[in-house]
Amino acid sequence: MIDRAEDTSLMFAEAGEAAAAVARLLDHNQFAITALAERLRATPPRLVVTCARGSSDHAATYGKYLFEAMLGIPVVSAAPSIASVFDAPAGGAPDTLCIAISQSGRSPDLLATVEAHRRTGTHIVALVNDEESPLADAADTIIALRAGPERSVAATKSCLAAMAALAAIVAETAQDAALHAAVRTLPATLRTAFAQDWSPMVQSLTGARNLFVIGRGYGLGIAQEMALKLKETCALHAEAYSAAEVRHGPMTIVGADFPILAVAGSDRAGDSVRAVAAEFAARGARILLADAGDAGGILPTAAAHPAIEPLLALQSFYRAANALSLARGLDPDAPPHLAKVTRTV
Known part of the structure; x- marks a missing residue:
């Protein structure tokens, strides 16, 4: 059991550095x-093909909505095991773009997936946060996340930096x-957030065991990231859903x-989330709503450009997740069975 103030953890400190990290990212x-x-x-x-895992893959989901909604370019997520386990061709071409996102690189x-795409032109x-990593060496264009050292197992500032990029x-x-x-203006608005x-x-x-995290559109990747952090740092069974997808089988268990x-x-994607939240509230569900479109949400969040609000x-959320982990007697910096760099093959 952990008993300490919320602002003594690495997760708190590193999440609090996100504004400065984004400022460095944009300038550099x-x-x-x-x-x-x-x-x-x-x-x-x-x-566009994205290649990432964990929090970086949630940043990629956010990027998918940006590229498709604002540029009209379809985005798919690569399955890294296709290259590393099945040794199959990547299917890339000179007229495609591969965006690989990683803290460690x-x-x-x-790396196997990136190399497979690189061979196709x-x-x-x-x-990437580590500018001396093999991923950086393999890239045609490097966008250095500039988040600085991230020692807590839970990625925070590097994830936000990737989304900002x-x-x-x-x-x-x-x-x-x-x-x-x-x-x-993200550095300033992140400090306020x-x-x-x-x-x-x-x-x-604090006493919960299960929950859903609901988002849609630009907010879907953020919902996925929140669910991961609740599992990772708070030992909570949290599942992320689009406000559209939750209307299929999953909504049956909400009571x-x-x-x-x-x-x-x-x-408009927010309208969909609000409608689902209202429907679940009518069933007696416990709703925690962060609503940039309505000051009535129980969790305050500012209105901004719709692509930036998430x-x-x-x-x-990162600050609250850190506090929740501690309130549940856990250590947000060292979740059991996890390591900072996951070397999947």
Whole structure:
């Protein structure tokens, strides 16, 4: 059992550094992002393939919605075991783009997948925190996350940095002034988000065993990341669903006092999340709503550009997840059976 203040953990400190990390990311990679955007406008790829695992894969899901909604380019997620276990061709081509996302840049299956795509002439973009890693060496374009050392097993600032990098790439490629401005103000808005009071989540989930995390659109990857952190640091069985997908089989088990953490943006996807949350509330479910489109949510989150709102909710969540882990007598920095670098093959 752990008994200490919430601000003494590495997870708290590192999540709190996300604003500074994003500021470094944007300043350091301005030329690389502009050059990549010019390439994408001049010769738009037929397809984007993302390669990532864990929190990085949740950043990739966020990026999928950005690329498809704002650039009209389809995005698929690579299964790394196709290259590392089955030794099958990657199926890439010179007119595709591969975006590999990793904190360490050292997982063998990710590297095998990237190498398979590189052999087909695919342009490789690496969003990587370790600039001296094999992944960085294999890339045609390196976007250095610049998150600095991340010692807590739970990735926080590197995940937010990867999401910010994807938003910056899309904003520059689409030449979207509103998104570009929102990305440039991310360091300030993330600092504000980290100070938000999400203690109702801690109080509600301290004794919980199961819950759903609901998002949609730009918020789906964030819901996936929240569910992972609740499992990883809080030993809670949390499952993430799209507000659309949860209406199929999963909604059957939601009844009285079943916890629902719902993240709604100010866009139409947020309307869908709000509708599902209201439906579950009518069944007596315990709703924890972070709602950028309505000040009535129990978990405060700011309205911003719809593509940026999920990042702000995630930053507030990281602090609350750290506090919840401690409230449950756990150590958020050292979840059992996990290591910082996962070398899957």
